[in-house]
Amino acid sequence: MFTKYKLLFLLPGLLVLMAIILFPLGFTIRVSFSSWDVIQPGLDWIGGSNYARMIADSRFWEALQRLSFISVGSVLAQYVLGFSLALMVWNQVRMKRFIRVLFLIPMMTTPVIMSVIWRTVFHESLGPANDLMNLIGIGPVPWLSTETMAVVSVLIVEIWQWTPFMFLLLLAGLLSLPKEPFLAAAIDGAGPIRTFFNVTFPMMSAISVGAIIIRLIEASKIMDTVYVLTSGGPGSATETSSYYIYIRGLRDFQIGYSAALSITYLVIMIIALTVIAKVLSRLVTEK
Amino acid sequence: MNSSGYKIFKFVFLAFWASFVVAPFLWALTTSFKTINGVTSGATYIPWVDYEPSLDGWRNVLGSGSQGINVVEPFISSVYVTIGASALSLVLGTFVAYGLSRFKYRAGFIRNGDITFFFISQRIMPPVVLSIPFFLMLQQLGLLDSIFGLILVYIALLMPIAVWVMVDFFNNIPKEIDEMAMLDGCSPLQTFLRVILPNAKPGLVVAGLFCVIFGWNDFFFAFTLTFTETQLLPVAIVSLNSSATPWWSLSASALISIAPLIFVAVLVEKYLDRGNLAGAVK
Amino acid sequence: MSIVAENINLTVDGEAYLRNVSFELPNEDFFIIVGRTKAGKTTLLRLLAGLEEIDSGRLTLDGNDLTKMPPWERKVGMVYQQFINYPHLNNFENIAFPLRRAGLPEDKIAEAVNKVASVLGVEEFLEKLPSELSGGQQQRIALARALVKDSKLLILDEPLVNLDYKLREQLREEFKNIFNDQRERLVIYSTTEPAEAMELNGTVIVMHEGEIIQIGAAEEVYNRPANTRVAEVFNDPPMNLVRGVVEGNRIHFNQDVIMALPDHLQTLAAGRYTFGIRAADINLQPNAYASEVQLGEINGSETILHIKLGDISLVTEQEGVHQYDLGASASVDFDLDQLYIFDNNGDLLFSPAANSSVEKAMQDQEKDN
Numbered sequence: 001m002f003t004k005y006k007l008l009f010l011l012p013g014l015l016v017l018m019a020i021i022l023f024p025l026g027f028t029i030r031v032s033f034s035s036w037d038v039i040q041p042g043l044d045w046i047g048g049s050n051y052a053r054m055i056a057d058s059r060f061w062e063a064l065q066r067l068s069f070i071s072v073g074s075v076l077a078q079y080v081l082g083f084s085l086a087l088m089v090w091n092q093v094r095m096k097r098f099i100r101v102l103f104l105i106p107m108m109t110t111p112v113i114m115s116v117i118w119r120t121v122f123h124e125s126l127g128p129a130n131d132l133m134n135l136i137g138i139g140p141v142p143w144l145s146t147e148t149m150a151v152v153s154v155l156i157v158e159i160w161q162w163t164p165f166m167f168l169l170l171l172a173g174l175l176s177l178p179k180e181p182f183l184a185a186a187i188d189g190a191g192p193i194r195t196f197f198n199v200t201f202p203m204m205s206a207i208s209v210g211a212i213i214i215r216l217i218e219a220s221k222i223m224d225t226v227y228v229l230t231s232g233g234p235g236s237a238t239e240t241s242s243y244y245i246y247i248r249g250l251r252d253f254q255i256g257y258s259a260a261l262s263i264t265y266l267v268i269m270i271i272a273l274t275v276i277a278k279v280l281s282r283l284v285t286e287k
Numbered sequence: 288m289n290s291s292g293y294k295i296f297k298f299v300f301l302a303f304w305a306s307f308v309v310a311p312f313l314w315a316l317t318t319s320f321k322t323i324n325g326v327t328s329g330a331t332y333i334p335w336v337d338y339e340p341s342l343d344g345w346r347n348v349l350g351s352g353s354q355g356i357n358v359v360e361p362f363i364s365s366v367y368v369t370i371g372a373s374a375l376s377l378v379l380g381t382f383v384a385y386g387l388s389r390f391k392y393r394a395g396f397i398r399n400g401d402i403t404f405f406f407i408s409q410r411i412m413p414p415v416v417l418s419i420p421f422f423l424m425l426q427q428l429g430l431l432d433s434i435f436g437l438i439l440v441y442i443a444l445l446m447p448i449a450v451w452v453m454v455d456f457f458n459n460i461p462k463e464i465d466e467m468a469m470l471d472g473c474s475p476l477q478t479f480l481r482v483i484l485p486n487a488k489p490g491l492v493v494a495g496l497f498c499v500i501f502g503w504n505d506f507f508f509a510f511t512l513t514f515t516e517t518q519l520l521p522v523a524i525v526s527l528n529s530s531a532t533p534w535w536s537l538s539a540s541a542l543i544s545i546a547p548l549i550f551v552a553v554l555v556e557k558y559l560d561r562g563n564l565a566g567a568v569k
Numbered sequence: 570m571s572i573v574a575e576n577i578n579l580t581v582d583g584e585a586y587l588r589n590v591s592f593e594l595p596n597e598d599f600f601i602i603v604g605r606t607k608a609g610k611t612t613l614l615r616l617l618a619g620l621e622e623i624d625s626g627r628l629t630l631d632g633n634d635l636t637k638m639p640p641w642e643r644k645v646g647m648v649y650q651q652f653i654n655y656p657h658l659n660n661f662e663n664i665a666f667p668l669r670r671a672g673l674p675e676d677k678i679a680e681a682v683n684k685v686a687s688v689l690g691v692e693e694f695l696e697k698l699p700s701e702l703s704g705g706q707q708q709r710i711a712l713a714r715a716l717v718k719d720s721k722l723l724i725l726d727e728p729l730v731n732l733d734y735k736l737r738e739q740l741r742e743e744f745k746n747i748f749n750d751q752r753e754r755l756v757i758y759s760t761t762e763p764a765e766a767m768e769l770n771g772t773v774i775v776m777h778e779g780e781i782i783q784i785g786a787a788e789e790v791y792n793r794p795a796n797t798r799v800a801e802v803f804n805d806p807p808m809n810l811v812r813g814v815v816e817g818n819r820i821h822f823n824q825d826v827i828m829a830l831p832d833h834l835q836t837l838a839a840g841r842y843t844f845g846i847r848a849a850d851i852n853l854q855p856n857a858y859a860s861e862v863q864l865g866e867i868n869g870s871e872t873i874l875h876i877k878l879g880d881i882s883l884v885t886e887q888e889g890v891h892q893y894d895l896g897a898s899a900s901v902d903f904d905l906d907q908l909y910i911f912d913n914n915g916d917l918l919f920s921p922a923a924n925s926s927v928e929k930a931m932q933d934q935e936k937d938n
Binding site: 461463464466467468469470471472473474477482485486 | 618619620639640641643645646647649651653655656657666667670671714718
């Protein structure tokens with residue numbers, strides 16, 4: 001029924017998207033089987049050599065590890081912080097709009113540009129971060145120059161940027177919860193902590209999972225921040241998968257190899273994120 | 288949860304977080320008014336007290352200062368690309384979303400849910416994977432370093448967002464209203480244009496704003512696909528980020544690029560309640 | 570105006586919503602589809618409106634094949650049970666919508682809308698939005714929009730089900746007037762309540778599990794249900810049906826319940842039959858048949874008792890409020906003048922309505938055999 005119209009609505013967008021995504025993707029797959037680089041440009045066929053090289057490429061796997069750590073770590077921190085903030089603001093009627101707008105702003109800003117600003121903040125001798133550290137007695141911190149601190153700085157920037165997303169979503173979720181279970185809990189004499197674990201948290205599980213998955217998907221692509229803040233360094237301390245692939249591909253111009261890395265990275269991400277999504281959703285439905 | 292101890296804790300925590308949120312902006316703001324002395328002798332904060340303020344930073348980036356870094360042109364390019372790509376993505380995406388919401392599709396074992404998943408899962412695609420093919424594709428088409436080329440690429444990024452928001456929104460409009468319109472003489476297209484769209488304004492606004500935000504904030508594609516002719520704002524600013532560029536110009540340009548988004552943030556906040564984002568997440 | 574359906578089948582996700590439905594609606598104006606939920610009423614109506622696709626079969630209206638015609642080309646007006654109005658238009662525009670789509674000139678539109686609005690009593694709300702109105706008023710707007718069109722077919726799918734009792738009664742009265750306004754139009758109304766069908770007094774189409782099981786005037790269907798299924802569906806509470814054996818002068822229902830064959834049934838041949846009696850025709854009567862009360866429901870000013878005589882379960886309806894404990898005993902008697910008889914295929918053999926005779930029924934049976 002309505003076949004003409006069904007297609008009219010779906011096809012334009014679908015075809016455009018498929019054209020823009022699937023052809024390049026197919027092309028990348030093809031390129032990954034070639035040895036295209038600066039010295040020999042062009043599509044030849046070298047079979048799976050790029051992939052073999054990738055398997056032995058410890059830098060790639062370390063980048064993947066780092067990416068997992070940074071993305072999972074920052075998303076969890078964002079979740080805890082965002083949820084705490086939402087819980088605190090939940091019952092305030094006044095100021096809610098102002099707080100919402102204020103807390104909203106970081107997530108609207110351009111990550112790269114904020115990183116530019118953060119770089120000046122974290123400047124070890126001229127930036128306010130160390131001023132603050134001196135003030136509270138910790139002494140100057142090597143924000144961007146040691147491996148550990150560089151990762152910490154990236155985490156700080158990510159948390160600053162994306163906690164608002166969690167905050168907003170979780171607050172919206174809290175506001176849409178029915179009142180009855182809370183009244184029941186109050187009548188049963190449950191204290192605030194018990195109420196949270198037995199009532200609030202379970203009811204928020206669906207939204208929590210959704211928010212975490214969305215953030216994980218976005219966080220797994222992280223590159224802009226790293227590029228500007230630390231340039232992947234010091235050394236390769238904050239080098240994420242995207243960044244490494246970028247270096248191999250557009251800086252070293254090893255196009256064939258970086259294509260192989262890209263495809264592997266993509267497949268790993270799809271599998272990992274799908275698995276995580278399924279596991280978390282199952283946890284929710286079982287509750 | 289009403290003990291005064293907790294109230295104090297809440298207040299402190301929120302105040303701390305609010306300061307954390309605002310800090311980088313304030314820092315950039317005050318830095319943008321500095322000159323060499325305000326920077327090299329350590330961090331300074333309050334104008335006239337810690338340093339002598341000047342408008343050099345702002346003059347530079349607006350094209351009339353001593354160093355002539357122009358942020359205005361990239362700003363305008365960004366506006367063109369963002370608005371263009373968002374508008375196209377919104378139109379295409381809304382049509383797709385309406386189809387997915389109202390009709391049953393089947394191609395072999397592929398159903399509506401799978402198609403929706405295909406759109407939404409595009410967000411998983413890391414930009415890196417597509418950067419080289421896009422480069423080569425645009426080169427073939429002669430669209431490298433052009434506004435139109437970027438718009439095409441951005442559509443791939445933004446359409447999934449539009450589809451994601453609008454499918455959920457349409458699902459919340461009862462199908463019976465569409466049926467009523469058809470019985471009243473509207474074809475599905477007329478139903479969509481005359482009956483459903485007028486009722487979809489909140490959703491469209493939210494989808495549109497999200498497209499604008501993600502479009503404006505992209506760095507990677509603009510970085511890899513443009514060079515001299517077209518420069519988008521984030522790229523322009525990052526390219527300033529070398530030791531040669533003084534902090535005050537950098538801060539001023541950063542603030543200019545972020546300003547529109549603050550305005551957008553206010554709009555988003557207003558429409559979020561109606562857009563029912565929480566439902567879309569599930 | 571005639572609708573002919575041939576062998577229509579509609580299956581959704583493996584479940585048959587309409588099975589082999591064929592009918593030819595007689596040339597009358599007002600039909601009422603009666604059936605339980607999931608009987609297929611809504612599916613049939615949506616089919617007529619063009620909102621569902623048939624798997625097989627044919628549907629024609631006045632000779633025109635409707636099967637492939639999309640809804641916007643059929644001239645059909647529909648009223649849903651949820652009050653459906655266009656939220657973004659005010660009530661005047663809501664009613665005027667189909668007329669605007671048809672391209673009528675402005676003055677004709679205003680005239681038609683105002684006329685319908687006054688018939689339905691909503692003239693004062695025309696400037697407002699549907700959301701500002703009460704449920705009953707919103708439904709009137711929906712009805713107005715369906716009426717204002719020059720439609721050949723007007724479909725109402727349980728339109729009063731979401732309104733309160735008083736409003737339903739009121740609107741039912743108004744319906745009687747509205748639907749008899751002499752337009753060249755077929756009205757099809759669906760309901761789960763046989764009482765509503767009787768009140769509205771149209772031609773009844775009884776549906777059950779995706780099939781049409783009887784078509785006839787409301788009174789006719791009530792007095793002469795074609796078979797046991799109709800007897801169950803077209804009575805609320807459903808007619809009690811019990812198998813019994815006629816032997817000699819008696820009907821044996823089970824070992825304990827044996828009744829004398831009433832006079833007017835003396836010529837009934839011996840054998841097995843299914844007997845039917847309405848809940849209202851079973852009365853509380855001292856010193857009659859002893860039964861055990863399984864459940865009592867108080868329904869307004871009536872009491873519905875589920876009782877058991879041995880292994881026979883029955884439902885009775887009594888005026889007034891009677892309190893019975895579970896398991897208590899109640900003595901009931903049966904008004905055998907109101908006894909229905911169905912043969913072993915479930916078809917009606919004899920009904921207590923006027924002009925029935927057992928002799929004729931017996932002769933017809935023999936002829937069939």
